Amino acid sequence: MLHRIFAILLAAVLPMAPMTASAFDESKYPDFQGQWKRKLGTVNAWDETRRPGLPQDPPLTPEYRKRWEASMADQAAGGQGNDTRVTCISNGMPRMMTILRQLEIFVRPEITLIVFENNLPRRIYTDGRDFTAKDNVPSYNGYSIGKWIDENGDGKYDVLEVETRNFKGPRNYEPSGIPLHDDNETIIRERMYLDKSSPDTLVNEITTIDNALTKPWKVAKNYRREKNAEWYEDLCTENNNHVVIGKENYFMSADGYLMPAKKGQQPPDLRYFNTTGN
Amino acid sequence: MAFTKRPIAALAFLIALALPVFDATAHDESKYPDWSGQWRRPRGLATQWDQDKPAGVAQQAPLKPEYQKMLEWSIADQAAGGQGLDTRYTCITNGMPRMMAVIQPVEFVILPHITYVHFEAFMPRRIYTDGRDFPKDSEPSFAGYSIGKWSDTDGDGRFDTLEVETRNFKGPRTVEFTGIPLHEDNQTIVKETLSLDKSNPDLMHNIITIIDNAFTRPWTVDKRYRRDRNVMWFEDNCTENNHHVVIGKENYFVNHEGYLMPARKNQAPPDLRFFDAAGK
Numbered sequence: 001m002l003h004r005i006f007a008i009l010l011a012a013v014l015p016m017a018p019m020t021a022s023a024f025d026e027s028k029y030p031d032f033q034g035q036w037k038r039k040l041g042t043v044n045a046w047d048e049t050r051r052p053g054l055p056q057d058p059p060l061t062p063e064y065r066k067r068w069e070a071s072m073a074d075q076a077a078g079g080q081g082n083d084t085r086v087t088c089i090s091n092g093m094p095r096m097m098t099i100l101r102q103l104e105i106f107v108r109p110e111i112t113l114i115v116f117e118n119n120l121p122r123r124i125y126t127d128g129r130d131f132t133a134k135d136n137v138p139s140y141n142g143y144s145i146g147k148w149i150d151e152n153g154d155g156k157y158d159v160l161e162v163e164t165r166n167f168k169g170p171r172n173y174e175p176s177g178i179p180l181h182d183d184n185e186t187i188i189r190e191r192m193y194l195d196k197s198s199p200d201t202l203v204n205e206i207t208t209i210d211n212a213l214t215k216p217w218k219v220a221k222n223y224r225r226e227k228n229a230e231w232y233e234d235l236c237t238e239n240n241n242h243v244v245i246g247k248e249n250y251f252m253s254a255d256g257y258l259m260p261a262k263k264g265q266q267p268p269d270l271r272y273f274n275t276t277g278n
Numbered sequence: 279m280a281f282t283k284r285p286i287a288a289l290a291f292l293i294a295l296a297l298p299v300f301d302a303t304a305h306d307e308s309k310y311p312d313w314s315g316q317w318r319r320p321r322g323l324a325t326q327w328d329q330d331k332p333a334g335v336a337q338q339a340p341l342k343p344e345y346q347k348m349l350e351w352s353i354a355d356q357a358a359g360g361q362g363l364d365t366r367y368t369c370i371t372n373g374m375p376r377m378m379a380v381i382q383p384v385e386f387v388i389l390p391h392i393t394y395v396h397f398e399a400f401m402p403r404r405i406y407t408d409g410r411d412f413p414k415d416s417e418p419s420f421a422g423y424s425i426g427k428w429s430d431t432d433g434d435g436r437f438d439t440l441e442v443e444t445r446n447f448k449g450p451r452t453v454e455f456t457g458i459p460l461h462e463d464n465q466t467i468v469k470e471t472l473s474l475d476k477s478n479p480d481l482m483h484n485i486i487t488i489i490d491n492a493f494t495r496p497w498t499v500d501k502r503y504r505r506d507r508n509v510m511w512f513e514d515n516c517t518e519n520n521h522h523v524v525i526g527k528e529n530y531f532v533n534h535e536g537y538l539m540p541a542r543k544n545q546a547p548p549d550l551r552f553f554d555a556a557g558k
Contacts, residue, residue: 113387116401135512137512141513231404233401245523245532252526257552258525265553
């Protein structure tokens, strides 16, 4: 009798097994789902434990320190300094991980996608590829390869380690214009994991290795999960009143007139216009 | 046989075997169609809306006379060096439905509660498939708010068709680069039926119907996308090499040396009334 029961149950169960062959077993991965925002009370500084600008005290080489100081001086005079966001080009890596706007993370076995409201998505490949992939062309986001780690040996991944290379620039860390090197040889290493004492906090330890730095610069970003997610379409160009002509940034007034963005700024050169209108 | 001696253990073993099948956290991809890879426009096609007709007036969009005149003006303006009704030169997203013309390749990421459409040059589309209804207080957007429903049309136990309805837009939006306009009331409804071609799994059909108050009737086209399995993705930041500069309502051009230039014949220069002639 037991043989018969066993046979019936086995017959019932075995056909089900192949159905799981293509199943993505989410239970093997940490729960990164939902909407992630900056920690309450933090602004958009790179090291979120310090205020933006000088208190960041980045380990810059003297040359890049001077560039940064020039950037802040220009901003104080009404300019944009090294901050290129005024042109609506992506902040790129690593700055985009400050999360100006909220982001969403999708974990799949072969890839983890980070979807932003105001930047193009990041693709973190976890399929075992290396940096020789054909589509590894320089970009502001760089090319990211990740690896899942089961640190506590419980059979479930808990840490995503990511390395990102192959950039173009210019890029910077924060609005004050802390610069990255012009050679774009930056390497960024991230470790993302849920805080053990607070599963609604995602920690991202980011180490930047760059020739503008005297040593690797490591910061920890803490993102908070918003379960009541609402998403908006944030199109940088839609209400951008900055107008860049050549190397000059101007401002456009509410009634559509070009205005200087800083004191004493020269108007654009109109040599290509026929002033008689003919 | 150990199982016959320990029936409870045998049952426990069988239940354990069966558990993964009922694991609530597993995403059973075998229930969904294989839309992996990169989807592109069919070879040889430009970005016209109806792929079977040339762009512009030849599209025979069912426009009301007022909107047909707007299209004709847009085409004439473009012929004179302007942009007509096409707003893409400002790098604002094309929005729906035009973004589904797939200027650059797209990717579909299917999860049980949502399907993501990833673009190289636009923010992604979110198509919610979790049974929600259209929210009453969501912000209008160029991409709109999309709700989808999977169906198994051939009854083989696997979803094969995604039906999507998109509403709640802002504008201005156009259907194609020639400037086929949509109504300023932004009450557009876009219905899509996405499925793989039955005889060619590397061909996707997106039957798109636009219901809009600029039209005399709903306009349906069959967009076809071809799959590229040798996937390569690129970052297309529209503003990066955009030489168009909009000042007020005028579009100008910035040349490679950084000088402002007229974008059309006899275009007046921008009004510089806010600049001190002495540069102070």
